[in-house]
Amino acid sequence: MSSHAIGDHGHGHAAHGADGHADHGHATSFISKYVFSKDHKIIGIQFLFSTLLWFIVGGLLALGIRWQLAYPWSKLPILGDMLFSGEAGQMSPEFYTALFTMHATVMIFLVIIPILAGAFGNFLIPLMIGADDMAFPTLNMLSYWFMWPAFVCFGMTFVSAGHGAAAGWTSYPPLSVIESAAPGSHMAQTWWLLGVTMVGISSMLGSVNYMTTIIQMRAPGMTMFRLPMTIWAMFITAILQAFALPVLTAAGFMQLTDRLWDTGFFVAEAATANNAAEMSGGGQPLLWQHLFWFYSHPAVYIMILPAMGMVSDILACFARKPLFGYKPMVYSISGIAGLGFIVWGHHMFVSGMNPVLGVTFMLATMMIALPSAIKVFNWLGTIWGGKIQFTTPMLFALSFVSMFIIGGLSGIFMAATPVDIFIHDTYFIVAHFHYVLFSGTAMAVMGAIYFWFPKMFGRMMNDGWGKVHFFFTFVFLNGTFYPMHLLGMVGFPRRLADPYHYETFAHLLPMNQFMTWCAIGMVSTQIIFAVNFFYSMFYGPKAGRNPWHANGLEWCAPSPPGHGNFDFQPIVHRGPYEYGSPETDEDYYPQWEPPKNGNDEGSVSTPH
């Protein structure tokens, strides 16, 4: 597998040897190499570390929520004495509100979106398409460094006077606009809005870069339909971001001016709360919901498509079999992206939006389940008839498929508008999106870390401990999230600091306690992952270029790849999933390997 043909250096702009990088500037100092780096791999790893740190924050916030739901108004362990010394360590309802607001905010804006696009997008795109770097390295660096103002802004929501941002991650006005409606949110809500804007700028810079790079920088022979699914998913995601984000950014500014200067875009005539002076208003709270979800529904796909892409790559690699239905998979994610723009109203079925309009959104929403179903069937087709290797990344990828089935199917309940009347804003919804985003995306991300760790750091993670990590995460996540379906069936509402004083929900406390202990177990299990990650980074066995015997171009680069990625010009001869090809004796047939039967299918002559 280490027999790398030295490629023809005469092809196209991607044909830089390792020495041809004076334009990027050779990293000379620590600062320019690891801090203000323009190298996509360093930037990707910077994103990875930052988002994993925020993952810890988001996870701890979730535990705070779980604690209150299991032991309402009891002393908060560890932090209680420090934060609430006046109330015998018991958390306040304002604090609870800030907890779930920031849990969602951190997980969505600072973990899932940047870990997929920022960390894996950055690291993998040039490597997988055979480019030496991104199209715009400086822009790339900026996209990471715009995350820092966002970190500061979101951090400020925790420490600014009062109780923190308290309008939910959806920041619905008037609660988010009229300051007297949420006393104690003062500056925090303003910082929150600025933070979202900064994250948006970062994503936007990234998406422009990804689109350009994928279109312009592919290695000779890498046609669009030879791209790995990961890259297709990143490409579609970048398009989604480019078209949806400006709407959120604009809406965010409008809400900011509403909040600061009473512009009244999103509040009704004579709006008031808590006997405060009336605002001039003249706007509509529902307008914010439309604009917010116009971004945030496509964002749901931004948060899942790259995971689907990476899972497709991992599944094919460890089933030792070509991906089943490559083109249908590509069309599916394109279909999801297209339909993704016209389903936002399904978040608003009972919002007061015209119910006739709701029917339109319902139809589009039903139809968007279709490409997801097609993807699941094709993943099953991929492992059918394979020779499945149960490595850690494979287990995470398989669990993605298994869990995404649950998350996908539960979506059909809420797409049915009459059913949504009952389950809207209940734990049924919470179950649904945690199955998609945690059991789906977060598990795929963990699998992707185990899979590409050797390429990132040149060493393998421990597979045995990886499986222990997988096993307990898988068990505990189901213990945490699956019962949420049942709670939702009872109508258990979201975002209630203490639901048990309602007669309907009083008997649900024991189940919530069980879920909380599963959540504590799930977060604790991640310690295994953290230790494995850092230990392996320094002491793991050396990986070699292609430890998994995989086909993608990234596996022909050294591990870790140096500046400029490839020490020879990769030329692409075939698609990324030729595992078990009869043309070769090995069970994989890398994209860069020259054809063994002499039949080149003319790939080199068509660089792009």
Added chain:
Amino acid sequence: MGKAKIWSILFLMVPVLGVGLFMAAPALRMWLPTDVSEHGHTIDHLFVFIMYLTGAVFVATELALVWYLWKYDANSNTQPAKFTHGSHSLEVVWTILPAATLLFIAIYQINAWADQKLARRAPMASVGPDGQAGTADDVPKAPLAEVTGRQFEWRIRYPGPDGILHTRDDLTDVNDLHIPVDEEIVLVIKSEDVLHSFFLPNFRVKQDVVPGMRQKVWFKAVKGSEGRSYDLVCAELCGWGHYKMKGRITVDTQSDYRAWLDKLSFEQHRTSEPPPPTDEE
């Protein structure tokens, strides 16, 4: 048994426990709460219908996954991997079948939606007793009461003897909504400050209340529910006290309902001082 079989069994637990927990749910009292509304059964029916449908797909796909993992484990599978890139006919089948199913669900549920969210809009808007639509059914049903959400309570206003809201004889109450049994109820819901959501779990009613909008909800409490009261939940985040914005809805017999209004009337109008003519609160 190889190690890989352990993983197959772990994934087998997903459909086994997944279905098992749903089957145990009614015994755990984790099922749809008692439905006392006339329309609620259509929602429950749709829920259960979708549950069986998705449940079948869930079991089938999860079992297929487990079966493939078991059978095609590299340690025990002696066959070479099938070198196939897909199947056009399979793609067609598993595109058309789910598409048809989803389309069926979509069409199947439209009427229930229309009944609960659309039925009263047109007649309420303009058609009077002598309007073109002309039948007795088209006469707008007067609202039984107006429910106003505010941080963190539900203010309830009955129109009083004259049947017109916001007049001197209005009767008001907080968090305690009474309705007569077996009669179609129309409520006007609105908000005084931020978003709230008017959620009656036992009546399968949920509607966000939006400042600046006056919306209507309608439902009918079935016979047998009289004499009981149920939760009125705020289901849209409305601030730090969201969790405690709790009301109760009590279903009365016609006579109990009259008595309830009389009691309110006695409490609120016994003095010669008339109540304020507007709804300033």
